[in-house]
Amino acid sequence: MAVKVYGKPQAVCPQRVMHCLVEKGVPFEFVLVDIDAMEHKRPEYMEKHPFGQVPFIADGDFELFESRAIVRYFASKYADRGPNLLGRTAEERAKVEQWLDVEAITYSPCAFSIVFNLFLLPIRGLPGNKGEAVASMEKLDKILEVYEKQLARTKYLAGDEFTLADLTHIPVTRYLVEHCGLAYLLDDKPHAKAWWEDVSSRPAWKKLMSFVASGASFYAP
């Protein structure tokens, strides 16, 4: 039975999960949850996901929420196929976990504030909070300076191989670069810029973007 991923395909957190499955060559069925119609807050959905968020996955009888728990699960379950996304030793895994948490707690809240105010609200015809967006952009610039220092030492965030720590950054960063005009933040950070160009050119990511654009429900590797 194929993995089912519930969510909206354009949304950042479901894309994280789908990208991981594509990297690992795992087929899945995408089940649309209409966030715009508040379907994720309806009782039927909240039976599955008590916080009323996306994504939610079902792997046979096994169900899970929180995109970063889900990608850890699939990276671990399919450790023997595709790229090694979790490191090979306890120390390597710890570096992956460290940068995963930086993404979750420091990078993404800042990035989301920008995307929310400069893109998501305006496309709904609502005013974004420019002041909040600018403050977040300044914060993001400082965060990226730390990333630049790390990426001057290692090719990817946790070491010299692409891991979950890089993967979880990609969906929201694409929004920053393609929809919020923030590519310029990388101009004075050559290593971070090279890293972004590398990770966003990965064949699995490009395959996912095509899948999302196609509106298809079933992904087969």
Place this chain on the structure above:
Amino acid sequence: MGSVTVYGPPISTAVSRVLACLQEKDVDFKLVNVDMAKGQHKSPDYLKLQPFGQVPAFQDEHATLFESRAICRYICDKYANRGNQSLLGRSGGGPAERAQVEQWLEAESQSFNPPSSVLVFQLAFAPRMGLPQDPAAIELNQAKLARVLDVYERRLGESRFLAGDEFSLADLAHLPNAHHIFAARKDDMFASRKNVARWWEEISTRPSWKKVVDMYSAAPPA
């Protein structure tokens, strides 16, 4: 063994998250204070350990790490045979067992931590630092936290701990923020939810947590 060092003031919620894990795992450690009032966390030497200038930082003979939950996961993996061996799921449980812990640890980090951190700052640290409290921020974040605790109330009616029947890293991660909210006597939202109250009583009375709380009142090491 004997080579673990944690950097940061023990009263910091993120630092004490790591200390709680070390106590659960029976791993000896040295605690080196970082005087944040004096800006020590932004010194060039400290930034080598933690480039974002936050606490804690962690070192053993194999790794230098930051991010409290990543450090906790490493301690559980690296010192797998010591102390409590089911913090990341029961051994032999495989990816699905660990994933349940990860799910609720992410819920703590993404849903519980943001509003409870604001409350901890407003209720416990601002008064201590002589800073004015912000009643609007307190009200807003109490409302957000109440919604999270409603989810926990339902979950903890189905299972003894968040990830299942065993105490795990997912429960442990909640200890520091909840402790300060209780200490500030703003614990009504925990006490008024029967399952949450039962869970809190159980996790906060663990000997490992009591050892961490005892460190709050001890003088910081030089």
